[in-house]
Each structure stands twice: as structure tokens, then as C-alpha cells.
Amino acid sequence: MTQLLSVKPYKVLEVSGSANERGYKYGSYNSALIRRLLNSHYDFYNTYLNTSKDEALKWSSKYIQPTRNYSEVVADELEGVAEGAGLRLDEVMLIAAFNEVFYPKLAKACTSFAARNGATSDGLSYVGQNNDEGIDPWLDGDCTTLTRFNQKDAPNALIYTYAGAPAMMGINSAGLSVCINALGFDEPKIGVPMLCVVREVFNQKDIDGAVDAIERADRAFALNFIMASPEGIANVESNPLKVETTRSDDTLYHANHYIFCPVEGFSESKSDTYQENSRFRCDRMKDLIEENKGKLNLSLLEGILRDHENRPDMICSHVNEKRSKAHWSRTLDGMIYIPEKREAWIAHGNPCESEFMKYTIS
Numbered sequence: 001m002t003q004l005l006s007v008k009p010y011k012v013l014e015v016s017g018s019a020n021e022r023g024y025k026y027g028s029y030n031s032a033l034i035r036r037l038l039n040s041h042y043d044f045y046n047t048y049l050n051t052s053k054d055e056a057l058k059w060s061s062k063y064i065q066p067t068r069n070y071s072e073v074v075a076d077e078l079e080g081v082a083e084g085a086g087l088r089l090d091e092v093m094l095i096a097a098f099n100e101v102f103y104p105k106l107a108k109a110c111t112s113f114a115a116r117n118g119a120t121s122d123g124l125s126y127v128g129q130n131n132d133e134g135i136d137p138w139l140d141g142d143c144t145t146l147t148r149f150n151q152k153d154a155p156n157a158l159i160y161t162y163a164g165a166p167a168m169m170g171i172n173s174a175g176l177s178v179c180i181n182a183l184g185f186d187e188p189k190i191g192v193p194m195l196c197v198v199r200e201v202f203n204q205k206d207i208d209g210a211v212d213a214i215e216r217a218d219r220a221f222a223l224n225f226i227m228a229s230p231e232g233i234a235n236v237e238s239n240p241l242k243v244e245t246t247r248s249d250d251t252l253y254h255a256n257h258y259i260f261c262p263v264e265g266f267s268e269s270k271s272d273t274y275q276e277n278s279r280f281r282c283d284r285m286k287d288l289i290e291e292n293k294g295k296l297n298l299s300l301l302e303g304i305l306r307d308h309e310n311r312p313d314m315i316c317s318h319v320n321e322k323r324s325k326a327h328w329s330r331t332l333d334g335m336i337y338i339p340e341k342r343e344a345w346i347a348h349g350n351p352c353e354s355e356f357m358k359y360t361i362s
Contacts, residue, residue, distance in 0.1 A: 007354045010357075022077055022149055023078060025084060034164040043137065063097045063190070064089055064093055078166060085164070095163070096164065096193055098195075110129055110130060112226045112255075112285075113128060113129070114227070114228050114233040117249050126338055128336035128345075130315060131168070141333075156361055157171070157173070160346070172203075174204075174205040175340065176207065180224060183256060191220035197238075200213045207232060211234070221239070223239075224237050228337065232247060253282060280310055284309055298356075331351065333348055
């Protein structure tokens with residue numbers, strides 16, 4: 001087995017105040033990183049997607065008003081990020097809406113799980129995933145941030161995301177823990193970017209509130225949510241047409257294809273190879289979770305996120321150099337959240353090479 005590295009832990013940024021003030025502090029602190037990431041996106045769009053900077057920004061600007069219509073808090077936070085970073089809002093929105101502008105053109109890959117109750121040896125709940133992402137334009141993983149949002153009118157939240165994106169994975173002080181998987185849809189619509197919806201989910205106190213936040217959004221594209229709280233676990237497949245919530249009292253698992261809500265009139269248009277990759281990872285996660293049902297704990301779940309079965313279509317993903325460079329990807333981080341303890345355990349980099357380190361929210 002590869003010797004695990006003692007990777008330098010994330011430096012957690014603390015932000016507080018109004019939504020605009022929180023965003024300003026985040027944008028100011030991460031200004032150089034956001035600019036690097038934005039320039040990397042411009043280069044990628046131009047080189048691989050035949051899309052100019054002006055064309056990309058014209059598209060991203062269309063998501064600004066729907067976001068404000070959905071949540072003044074999320075919109076104010078994004079405006080603060082732009083102000084703090086010294087950028088225009090449409091520039092920050094290009095990153096905030098990468099799920100809509102970027103993902104429809106490329107395959108995506110993340111594998112997640114949730115377990116609780118009799119499935120775990122300690123009676124605790126767990127939700128986690130490997131965050132798999134492209135090497136380019138995501139700075140080979142040098143774009144991730146971890147921030148504690150201290151809020152007066154909503155739970156505090158520990159949020160993992162890419163520099164400038166509102167939210168991806170994390171846990172809040174109510175114990176609501178969220179992981180996400182990209183899903184396909186025929187075309188994005190003009191609506192609320194899904195990562196803006198994720199940010200609103202973190203302002204909720206429980207899974208019911210989270211589901212409501214997803215359902216009431218005028219959703220621009222598709223995303224899967226797999227969530228846990230001290231009260232339960234749930235999976236939510238969502239797209240512009242439908243939201244399908246599936247609850248369980250023991251285990252759930254997901255990758256990047258629809259399991260619970262096939263959409264009439266929509267066919268997942270990615271290649272057979274992409275579909276096979278997603279289905280294998282999901283089936284492998286299911287097998288490992290079910291084989292260990294009743295014994296699952298933090299250590300076992302860390303091991304599952306390090307799994308290399310069926311290389312290169314594996315849970316712990318490494319670059320497959322046989323693919324075109326535009327499609328090179330790997331696991332950027334592995335993560336596990338424990339709602340009852342308000343803990344996040346994150347392995348920075350491929351978890352097969354990195355130790356999981358503890359972060360907390362209160």
C-alpha cells in the first residue's frame with residue numbers, strides 16, 4: 001500500500017457579518033486564486049470548447065437575476081465575493097455557474113455514500129464522497145477552499161468549494177451534511193445555478209428544509225444531493241423538470257447517472273464509456289457499503305474512498321492518460337462528514353496517498 005502522506009491541512013478561513021461582508025472577506029482573501037482560476041477557465045474555453053471570453057461571460061451574466069430572485073442572501077454574498085476580489089459579478093458568476101456553463105460539455109465523475117443507524121457499528125451517521133475533477137481548468141486541484149461561515153440568521157457552515165463558487169460540500173452547525181454529484185441534462189436553462197442552490201441548502205436546519213430549498217429553485221441544470229443529518233439520510237436527484245427525494249434508514253450511494261428519477265423525454269447523452277464508468281463506480285460503492293453493513297465506521301469508510309478496483313474506472317480516481325488531455329481528471333479530495341459530531345474529515349489529494357484530517361463546525 002502507498003505510504004500515506006501527512007499533507008498540510010487546509011487553512012480554514014473564518015467569515016462573518018452580513019452576507020455581503022462574508023462574501024467580501026472571502027473574495028478579498030482568495031482574490032489571487034479566484035483570478036488564476038478565472039484565467040484558467042478563459043484559456044480552457046478558448047482552447048477546448050471554441051468559446052471566447054466574451055461569449056462565456058455573456059452566458060454567465062444570464063444567471064445573475066435568477067439567483068437574486070431565488071435568494072437575496074446568496075446573491076449578496078456573490079456580489080461581496082466579486083467586490084472583494086476586484087472583479088465584475090459576471091466574472092465570478094462564470095465560476096459560480098460552472099455546473100451550467102462547463103459541465104454540459106464534458107463528462108464528470110464523483111462517487112458518494114451515506115450510512116446510518118444499524119449500518120454503522122457506532123450508531124453514528126456518515127455521508128461522504130471523493131470529489132473528482134478535471135486537471136484543467138481546475139489548476140490540478142489547487143483551487144479548493146475551506147471556509148467557516150458564521151451567520152446570525154442561519155446555521156453556521158463549514159463549506160468546501162472551488163475559489164469563487166458559492167458552495168459544494170460541507171456541514172453546518174445543525175448537523176446537516178451535504179455531498180453532491182454532477183448529473184446530465186439535455187441543455188441548461190436560464191435559471192438558478194445549482195451551486196447557488198447548494199449554498200441556500202447550507203442555510204437550512206434539516207433535510208426537509210434542504211429539500212424545500214431545492215424544490216423552490218428555478219433550477220438551471222441538474223445535480224444530485226446526498227445528505228445526512230442527526231435525524232436521517234436522503235438522496236435528491238434534481239434537474240429543471242423534476243426533484244426526486246429518496247430517504248433511507250441505513251444506506252445510500254450515488255455516482256453520476258440517474259438512479260431514482262428517469263426523466264421522460266431526456267436521454268443521458270454522454271458516451272457509453274462515460275455511463276459504464278459511472279455505473280461501475282456506483283455499483284462498486286454499493287458492494288463495499290453493503291458488504292460492510294453493520295461494521296461501517298470512519299476508518300472503514302476512509303478505506304472505501306481509497307478503493308482502486310477496475311482501474312481506471314475506480315472510486316479513488318487517477319489520471320487516465322489514454323484519454324484526451326481535456327478529459328484528464330483525478331480525485332482532488334476525499335471527504336466524510338459526521339452529523340452528530342459536527343465533524344468533517346478531509347483527505348487533501350487522492351485519499352490513497354493522504355491522511356484524513358478533522359475539521360469542526362459549531
